[in-house]
Amino acid sequence: MFLWQYLTLLLPITVQICKAQTCEEFSDLDLSHAIIGTSLRIRLLLYTRDNVTCGSLVPHTDLSAHPRFNCSRPTTFIVHGYRPTGSPPMWVEKITELLLVQADINVIVVDWNRGAANVNYFKAVENTRRAANNLTAFIQIMQEHGASLSSIYMIGVSLGAHVSGFVGANLNGAIGRITALDPAGPQFTGSAPEDRLDPTDAQFVDVLHTDIDALGFREPLGHIDFYANGGADQPGCPRTIFSGGSYFKCDHQRSVLLYLDSMNQTCTSMAYPCTSYKDFLDGDCLSCDRFGAAGCPVFGYGVTKWKDVLLKLGQTKTYFTTNKVSPFCMTNYRVEVMIWNEEVRYGYITVKLHSNGKEAVATIDHKESEFKKHTETTLLAHFDKDVQSVKKVSLKFSTGNVLKPKYKLRVLRIRLTHLERKERPLCRYDILLQEDKEVTFRPIPCEESNF
Known part of the structure; x- marks a missing residue:
C-alpha cells in the first residue's frame, strides 16, 4: 500500500519533468499542406x-508563465520566408547556435510555416501583415514586462524581411535593428515604403541582396545595402534550369549562408561603396575615406560598428565578391600596372600569391583591360583566400585570341596593395610577360617615388 501511494505521488512529478524536458520543434509540413493551403498560425520558439x-x-500573452524568458535580455527574432513545400528551413538551427555564441540573448524563432506554406505565393504575401500584427502585439507585451524596444533585433529572410519591416513600422521605427536577407521582390517591387521594408522601420536597417533578377528586391531598402557579387548570379549556383530546384532558389538562399559565415569569424567580407557593380569591378570605388578610421564596412552581424557614420551618410550601396563555397569571404588587392609597349595592349591578368605552401588566385577577367605606355592601369583583384607574408607572385597575361599572334606585355612596374590590411605595397619592376605563360618572381617593398 505504501509503495502504491509513493508511486501515485511520484507520477505527477515525473510527468512535469518530462514536460519540462520536451523540446519544441519547427513545424514540419509537406507538399500536401502547401497544395491544400495553410491558415496562419504563429509559434514562438525560444532558445537561450x-x-x-x-x-x-x-505563450503569446502570459510571459510570466515561462521561466526561461527573461525580458531584461536583448531579444533577436528570426523570421523565415515563403515555404512552398512546407519543409522547415534547414538553416534555423545553425543561425540560432551562432547568435547565442555572439551574445547572451533570447533567440526567438518565429515559426509561421502555417501561413507561409502555400503553393499560392500571393496567399503567403497576404499573411505577412497578419504575422507582423501578431508579433507586434507580442513585443508590446514584452515591453510591459520591462523589455526595451532598442534591444530588439529582427532578422528577416525573403518575405520575413517585409514581416520585420511591418513590425518595425507598427512600433514607429523604435526597434534596434532589422537585418533583411534578400528581401522578397515579387509583389513588393514598386510598392510604397509603407507596403514594404524601408529604412524608417528600425533605428538601423541593413540589407543583403543576392537574387535581384528573380526572387529578391533590386532597389536599396536600408541604411546600408550590400550587393554580393552584384546582387545576382551567385558563384557556385547553377545557371541552367536542368539543375532542378536549386536553379530557382540557390541565389536567394545564398543570403542566409553568407550571413552565417559572417558570424563564424574565420574571415570577413569588406564591402565598398559604389554606384554600380561595374564601377566596383573596374576598381573605381576603392576609397573608404568617408567611413573615417573604421574603414569600409564589413558585411554581416558586426556591421553595427559603422552604424553612426552610416546614419549620417544616408542610404549607402556597397558591393563585395565571394567564393563559391564557405568560407565565402575573399581578399581584395589593388593591382596597378604600367607598361612600356609602344602599342596599346588589351587583355586579362591572372595573379597568384604564394606563401609557405599556400596559394591564392585572382583572375581579373570581367572585361578586357586596356594597357597603355607609361599610363597606370588600376585593377581590382579578388583573391580566393588571404595569404600572409607573400613570398612569391605569379603573373599571367592573356587575350583569349586563339587565331591571332601571341603578344608580349612589357611591364615597367606592377604594384599590389592589400585593401584590408595596412601593409606596405609590394612591387616588381621590368617584367616581360609572354601571352598565356606564367612568370613567377619575388616581390619587393615598393619604392616611395612614383613614375
Whole structure:
C-alpha cells in the first residue's frame, strides 16, 4: 500500500519533468499542406544559452508563465520566408547556435510555416501583415514586462524581411535593428515604403541582396545595402534550369549562408561603396575615406560598428565578391600596372600569391583591360583566400585570341596593395610577360617615388 501511494505521488512529478524536458520543434509540413493551403498560425520558439538546441514554446500573452524568458535580455527574432513545400528551413538551427555564441540573448524563432506554406505565393504575401500584427502585439507585451524596444533585433529572410519591416513600422521605427536577407521582390517591387521594408522601420536597417533578377528586391531598402557579387548570379549556383530546384532558389538562399559565415569569424567580407557593380569591378570605388578610421564596412552581424557614420551618410550601396563555397569571404588587392609597349595592349591578368605552401588566385577577367605606355592601369583583384607574408607572385597575361599572334606585355612596374590590411605595397619592376605563360618572381617593398 505504501509503495502504491509513493508511486501515485511520484507520477505527477515525473510527468512535469518530462514536460519540462520536451523540446519544441519547427513545424514540419509537406507538399500536401502547401497544395491544400495553410491558415496562419504563429509559434514562438525560444532558445537561450541554457537551451541552445532545445526550443521551448513561448505563450503569446502570459510571459510570466515561462521561466526561461527573461525580458531584461536583448531579444533577436528570426523570421523565415515563403515555404512552398512546407519543409522547415534547414538553416534555423545553425543561425540560432551562432547568435547565442555572439551574445547572451533570447533567440526567438518565429515559426509561421502555417501561413507561409502555400503553393499560392500571393496567399503567403497576404499573411505577412497578419504575422507582423501578431508579433507586434507580442513585443508590446514584452515591453510591459520591462523589455526595451532598442534591444530588439529582427532578422528577416525573403518575405520575413517585409514581416520585420511591418513590425518595425507598427512600433514607429523604435526597434534596434532589422537585418533583411534578400528581401522578397515579387509583389513588393514598386510598392510604397509603407507596403514594404524601408529604412524608417528600425533605428538601423541593413540589407543583403543576392537574387535581384528573380526572387529578391533590386532597389536599396536600408541604411546600408550590400550587393554580393552584384546582387545576382551567385558563384557556385547553377545557371541552367536542368539543375532542378536549386536553379530557382540557390541565389536567394545564398543570403542566409553568407550571413552565417559572417558570424563564424574565420574571415570577413569588406564591402565598398559604389554606384554600380561595374564601377566596383573596374576598381573605381576603392576609397573608404568617408567611413573615417573604421574603414569600409564589413558585411554581416558586426556591421553595427559603422552604424553612426552610416546614419549620417544616408542610404549607402556597397558591393563585395565571394567564393563559391564557405568560407565565402575573399581578399581584395589593388593591382596597378604600367607598361612600356609602344602599342596599346588589351587583355586579362591572372595573379597568384604564394606563401609557405599556400596559394591564392585572382583572375581579373570581367572585361578586357586596356594597357597603355607609361599610363597606370588600376585593377581590382579578388583573391580566393588571404595569404600572409607573400613570398612569391605569379603573373599571367592573356587575350583569349586563339587565331591571332601571341603578344608580349612589357611591364615597367606592377604594384599590389592589400585593401584590408595596412601593409606596405609590394612591387616588381621590368617584367616581360609572354601571352598565356606564367612568370613567377619575388616581390619587393615598393619604392616611395612614383613614375
